[in-house]
Amino acid sequence: MSATPALIVAIDGPSGTGKSSTSRAVAARLGLRYLDTGAQYRAATWWMLRNGIDTADPAAVAAAAGKPEIVSGTDPAHPAITVDGADVSGPIRGPEVTGAVSAVSAVPEIRARITELQRSVARSAVPGIVVEGRDIGTTVLPDADLKIFLTASPEARAARRNGELAGTTGAPTLEATREALARRDAADSGRAASPLAKAADAVEIDTSELTLEQVIAHIITLVEQRRDDARRRGAVAG
Ligand SMILES: Nc1ncnc2c1ncn2[C@@H]1O[C@H](COP(=O)(O)OP(=O)(O)OP(=O)(O)O)[C@@H](O)[C@H]1O
Numbered sequence: 581m582s583a584t585p586a587l588i589v590a591i592d593g594p595s596g597t598g599k600s601s602t603s604r605a606v607a608a609r610l611g612l613r614y615l616d617t618g619a620q621y622r623a624a625t626w627w628m629l630r631n632g633i634d635t636a637d638p639a640a641v642a643a644a645a646g647k648p649e650i651v652s653g654t655d656p657a658h659p660a661i662t663v664d665g666a667d668v669s670g671p672i673r674g675p676e677v678t679g680a681v682s683a684v685s686a687v688p689e690i691r692a693r694i695t696e697l698q699r700s701v702a703r704s705a706v707p708g709i710v711v712e713g714r715d716i717g718t719t720v721l722p723d724a725d726l727k728i729f730l731t732a733s734p735e736a737r738a739a740r741r742n743g744e745l746a747g748t749t750g751a752p753t754l755e756a757t758r759e760a761l762a763r764r765d766a767a768d769s770g771r772a773a774s775p776l777a778k779a780a781d782a783v784e785i786d787t788s789e790l791t792l793e794q795v796i797a798h799i800i801t802l803v804e805q806r807r808d809d810a811r812r813r814g815a816v817a818g
Pocket residue numbers: 593594595596597598599600601602618740741743744787790791792793795
């Protein structure tokens with residue numbers, strides 16, 4: 581009897597469209613593993629900053645690309661990430677890392693290293709995994725069983741981001757957040773190496789007018805449809 585193949589769901593999209601919240605919930609409800617690939621690029625960036633590497637110098641970043649030892653946990657309830665054994669899940673969300681991550685992630689040597697890591701995590705995920713990022717459906721896992729591309733209007737994304745900071749001091753204006761998101765998207769879409777892009781066979785979901793719960797339910801329905809299709813094909817073949 582052959583084992584059921586692992587289920588791979590790729591969720592891509594620009595910043596603030598809901599990839600992490602949606603992916604974690606989908607993985608948790610379906611009993612799958614979860615990988616936040618943005619956290620891996622953030623971890624590499626944190627290491628570069630920590631070690632005095634000029635993140636605006638692609639040659640310097642490339643020369644150091646093999647040095648940080650990045651390990652990602654895949655529990656959707658506790659998505660851990662360590663660099664050289666240190667838990668960096670908090671520090672990688674700071675403004676310094678957010679401001680430098682697009683430059684670091686554009687360096688081909690960084691992408692090659694992290695893509696290999698992502699494929700190895702996905703290969704060993706039982707009974708499957710939800711992987712979220714910018715190039716998962718196009719480059720990292722082009723054979724994923726289901727590819728989703730999330731979008732949302734710039735206004736909705738900025739409002740969501742600022743909602744996370746409500747009540748904190750020094751929170752940016754809505755306009756400043758919108759501009760920062762647009763800058764990161766432009767850098768991520770415009771780079772030569774594996775840019776942010778929708779795969780031709782991805783299902784696009786505009787989340788602007790949807791609640792988080794509606795997006796999660798929609799993706800779970802799509803996963804169930806793919807599983808039913810696969811079962812039917814198996815029955816015909818068998
Ligand atoms: N459909 C939705 N409706 C309302 N709020 C949402 C929705 N989806 C996500 N959010 C909220 O928007 C914020 C951003 O979501 P999230 O961090 O999941 O986005 P992301 O695409 O992973 O962003 P990034 O790429 O910058 O990490 C969070 O506060 C989340 O709770």
